[in-house]
Amino acid sequence: MTSFWSLWNAPRSEIEYEWRYRVKNLTDDDLRISVEYELVGRHDRVFATSDGYEDAEPGETVEITGKGRIDYFDAKQVLGSSWGIRRRPVPGS
Numbered sequence: 001m002t003s004f005w006s007l008w009n010a011p012r013s014e015i016e017y018e019w020r021y022r023v024k025n026l027t028d029d030d031l032r033i034s035v036e037y038e039l040v041g042r043h044d045r046v047f048a049t050s051d052g053y054e055d056a057e058p059g060e061t062v063e064i065t066g067k068g069r070i071d072y073f074d075a076k077q078v079l080g081s082s083w084g085i086r087r088r089p090v091p092g093s
Contacts, residue, residue: 005024006077011069012071012072013072013073014063014072015075017039017068017069019081021037021063021064022061022063022064024061025056025057025058025062029058029087030062031087031088031089032053032054032087032088033053033088034064034085035052035053035064036049036051036083036084037066039048039070039081039083040079040080041077042077042079045077046079046082049068050067051064052066055090
């Protein structure tokens with residue numbers, strides 16, 4: 001039998017999200033391209049972040065993917081998303 005108080009001991013509910021970003025290396029150098037993805041609510045409040053990276057040769061297009069999880073009740077407050085992109089030389093090149 002479930003009691004009224006067991007409602008506060010219920011397991012957390014989460015939502016899993018996935019994103020993909022395609023980018024082309026327009027330079028003459030090998031680059032490590034990283035992307036940070038944020039789920040954003042009112043007043044620019046960030047509810048969740050995830051990131052990923054890929055190494056890209058000159059002229060190469062790569063697809064960077066990522067996954068994350070967010071609490072169900074936080075997900076209801078998400079209004080949009082934001083991307084951040086960085087590039088740097090591939091380590092050891």
